[in-house]
Amino acid sequence: MAFFGINLKKGHIEQEYGIHWKKDKGFYIFSRILIIISIIIILVPILYIFSLSLRTKETIYQDFMFLIPKEFTLQNYADAAEYAKIHLNVSFLEMFRNSIIATSVSIVFALIIGALASFSFSNYKFRGKEFTFTAIIVSFVIPAQVLLIPLFFILRKIGVINTYFAIIIPYIGFLVPIAVLILRSFFEQIPKEIKESAKIDGASDFRIFAQIVLPLSKPAIATCIILLFLETWNEFIFALVFLQNPKLQTIPVAIAQIAGGKYIVPIGTYSAAIMITIIPVLIIFIIFQRWFISGMTLGALKG
């Protein structure tokens, strides 16, 4: 499998070619310094917000530069929950519930629809195949915001604005092309012999799809889920416009209101609210980090 000349063989072991300390001390030292600076630039903003979220009101302005607060408190997290309930009219539990429902329902539907389409693309030759496929790729390139105004009226017409469906329907539309891009090429690699021998045994095409192709594609489906998860979990503008009811707001939309809102938010509360959005993603990222990187690379290469 090669995309843009990039090798992505399964089980490909990264070999190390590199400059030896003995041969090139200058580069060796330079590379260490550069990487340390890069890591600091990436980590300090996040650690700084984390540190602010743990400080007491009295120490928030003390030791501004130091990441480790002298006194720890979790009060800010309780304040953030309280703030959300009072000023944003949505509790943290509701926010998470909304995000989880919107994300999981969209992903399940997009995966089923995308897998069926990918099976069609990979298993048959038919008229209009490449044209349909290209149309789906193009829809992946169009900025979603182009669809915002018309979808607003269409979804209002069918009466789903301010329900979960208002975002689930558009999300499925955005996710299916991603699923097709990933799954089609994976399905195409499944050896024909396996499918043919099942066919000789009298299995219908749908059974071949459900009982042979899908189980063999678990890694591709996992990659797919990661990509689709990030697309929906972090999505902002559609959730912002289509869900006016605060009780239904997803995490990004609800949390975004602490910036430029009508009320002054204490620094500690503000930082705690940000961390509540970061920590779950961080945990998922740590558990599935390999999948994240390979998934997002693959998504880019194919998309």
Add this chain to the structure above:
Amino acid sequence: MKLDYRNNPSSFQHFWSNTGQPYLFLLPALIVFAAVVLSPVVMSLILSFYKFTGFDANVFKNFTGFDNFRILFNDKYFWIAFRNNFYFLAANITVQIAFALFLAIVIYFGRFRNSVLIRTIIFFPAVLAPVSISLAWRRILQQDGLINAILNIDFSWLSSIQLAIWIVISVSIWQWTGYNLVIFYAALQSVDRTILEASDVDGANWWGKIFRIVIPVLVPAIILNVILNLIGSFRVFDIVYVLTRGGPVHQSEVLTTLMYYYSFSANGPNKMGVGSSIAFVMFFIMIIFGILRIRLIKSEGV
């Protein structure tokens, strides 16, 4: 004996198994595509010739010809938004790609024992919601924030007319450099190590190695990253919305935020027709890029 319908061309089942089935499997995706992508795109293009607001029940009532485009092209903030998208584009395809490429090569050549960990950390911001990142940077850039504390100055970064858009672009670069980096790193795996080792024997300096051996292999990955950034820089919304709301005085507006301002913002003019014409402009630009991208994908023989 079981009757094999495959040999009976007149039967209904024969049709399904030979001609109909591919379309049957494709049907749900086609319905979704038609309902969520195709018809809204067409509707959006048509709507840019109508005058309507978010409260109208029938949006196709006031046909106004090119009025929306006239309003738009006479709006100086449209040109600022347009310019800002190209600033985004320029910074992304030069600074961001250069950072990513440079870091990828340094990590590749550097013999880091924990190269995976390093890449994972630099990549991490790419998985976070742009909203969370923007909120974090908003705090850091406040007058009593970390940046001013480090530089020991008192400056309001986000309300600076000249700097605001560049601050937004910097935050975007901070988030997405790692993403471009892992793509470069994946591409670096196809560099032929024997050639590098042979050049070591010949005593080649490492600038020569990078520009003669490594960069040529990375050209496809560079093109890919350029295309990704072309698309990304016209999609950007969340970061601008949270960091500056397009302000101060619309100086950091981009096309998407201007569209939001015209169409949905509570303190905007509620001129959705003009918003649709912005969508029209964005669609037009992306179709050009999209054709370019598909051409490239096809020429790569994928």
